[in-house]
Each structure stands twice: as structure tokens, then as C-alpha cells.
Amino acid sequence: MDEHLNELISDLKTYLEYLKGMGIDSLPISKNFLERPNPSDLLTLQRIRKELGDCKRCKLHRTRRTIVFGEGNERAALMFIGEGPGYDEDVQGRPFVGKAGQLLTKIIQSIQLQREEVYITNIIKCRPPQNRNPEPDEIETCTPFLMKQIQAIQPKIICALGTFSAQTLLKTNAKITTLRGKVYDLEGIQVIPTYHPAFLLRNPDKKKEVWEDMKKIQQFMSQIERTYPEGKDSR
Numbered sequence: 001m002d003e004h005l006n007e008l009i010s011d012l013k014t015y016l017e018y019l020k021g022m023g024i025d026s027l028p029i030s031k032n033f034l035e036r037p038n039p040s041d042l043l044t045l046q047r048i049r050k051e052l053g054d055c056k057r058c059k060l061h062r063t064r065r066t067i068v069f070g071e072g073n074e075r076a077a078l079m080f081i082g083e084g085p086g087y088d089e090d091v092q093g094r095p096f097v098g099k100a101g102q103l104l105t106k107i108i109q110s111i112q113l114q115r116e117e118v119y120i121t122n123i124i125k126c127r128p129p130q131n132r133n134p135e136p137d138e139i140e141t142c143t144p145f146l147m148k149q150i151q152a153i154q155p156k157i158i159c160a161l162g163t164f165s166a167q168t169l170l171k172t173n174a175k176i177t178t179l180r181g182k183v184y185d186l187e188g189i190q191v192i193p194t195y196h197p198a199f200l201l202r203n204p205d206k207k208k209e210v211w212e213d214m215k216k217i218q219q220f221m222s223q224i225e226r227t228y229p230e231g232k233d234s235r
């Protein structure tokens with residue numbers, strides 16, 4: 001049995017080396033979810049943004065000022081996914097730039113990373129009026145674009161910020177209090193839910209839990225760096 005396994009591993013190594021020699025340095029994570037069937041269909045963030053266009057697919061387009069698509073490293077090993085744009089984000093067209101965003105920047109820096117090294121986006125790209133919660137039809141309409149962003153970036157880790165992000169990614173109705181503290185597998189991507197920075201601003205006593213979640217992310221990131229010693233982008 002061991003011999004057979006060793007043989008399989010050896011064959012796999014040879015095959016991966018062959019692909020590397022062909023200039024292919026990454027593989028699709030899963031057949032049916034994140035697959036890249038054809039190089040001509042290769043998803044890029046640019047293409048996804050173009051496809052989104054001046055989106056009017058859900059009712060949020062009526063009240064938004066700007067579509068907040070996302071920003072950061074398009075080859076990021078780590079993605080942060082929040083709920084939706086707020087006032088400042090809607091004005092500036094960038095994710096997490098208000099007070100909660102400043103806190104997120106500090107959280108990212110606390111694990112020795114910079115905003116530019118990760119990718120930051122939300123499950124919905126337009127601000128709900130008065131910052132109300134996103135509604136199910138809005139999430140359903142917008143999420144395919146998020147999934148395409150994930151497919152294009154191929155992160156190793158996703159930090160889901162807050163209830164709506166965690167519930168959408170993990171397809172559950174469980175609350176963030178139940179979901180956080182554990183690591184989930186999303187087609188080969190480690191999903192680590194934590195509290196939304198806006199919630200943290202209102203509940204600073206929860207910082208300890210977020211720090212625990214960040215330490216987990218940091219551990220995973222150091223494993224990735226060991227696997228890909230040339231750098232986080234070399235995946």
C-alpha cells in the first residue's frame with residue numbers, strides 16, 4: 001500500500017515538474033467550482049469588472065453612487081471578504097476605507113502584511129441604503145461576481161468578515177458567533193470567519209477573538225511561504 005502511494009506521489013511530482021517546465025505554475029483548485037477549462041476563457045479581474053459593467057442587475061443600483069468592485073493584489077494568497085460598501089466606500093469607490101476600513105488595515109498589518117499584498121472585496125458591490133443589511137435577492141444576484149473574483153485570484157485563504165460574508169461563502173444560516181473560531185474548507189481554500197471590523201468598533205471586547213483568528217491566518221500564511229519560498233505571488 002505504502003509502495004503504491006509512493007509511486008503515485010512520485011508520478012504526480014514528475015507530472016507537476018513537466019507542467020512547470022511548460023510554464024504552468026498553478027492548477028485549478030477543483031473540477032467543478034474553480035476550474036479553468038480553457039486558457040482563452042481565463043478569468044481576470046479586469047474581465048470580470050468589464051462584465052459587471054454599469055451593473056443594474058439588482059435594486060441597489062438605484063441608490064448607489066459607485067460600484068465598489070474590490071482592490072489589492074490580484075494574485076493574493078489571502079482575501080478579505082466583507083459584507084458591502086458603506087458611505088465612505090460608496091463615495092470613494094474603494095472597499096474598506098472608512099473607520100472600519102482603517103481598523104481592517106491595522107488588523108492586516110498586525111499579521112505583518114500590507115493592504116496591497118492581500119485582496120479586499122465584499123459580497124455585494126453596491127451600498128445598501130442607510131447601510132441596511134443586504135437582502136437575499138441582492139446577495140444572490142451579486143455573489144456570482146464574487147465567485148468569479150475568487151476563481152481569478154485563487155487565494156489559499158479567505159477571511160470572511162462578519163455574518164453575511166461567512167454565511168454566503170459557507171452556505172449556512174449559522175451566526176458569526178457560531179462560525180468563528182473554526183477553519184472551513186471551500187473547495188481547497190481555507191475559510192476563516194471572523195467579526196466584521198464595524199462590529200469590532202462597537203464591541204472592542206471582541207478584539208481578542210479576532211486576534212486569535214488572525215494568528216491562525218498568520219500560521220497558514222507562513223506555511224504557504226514555506227511551500228512557495230519565492231514569495232506569496234509565486235503560486
Ligand code: SF4
Pocket residue numbers: 052055056057058059060061067124125126138141142
Ligand atoms: S449589488 Fe451587485 S448585482 Fe446589485 S447592482 Fe450592485 S453590482 Fe449589480
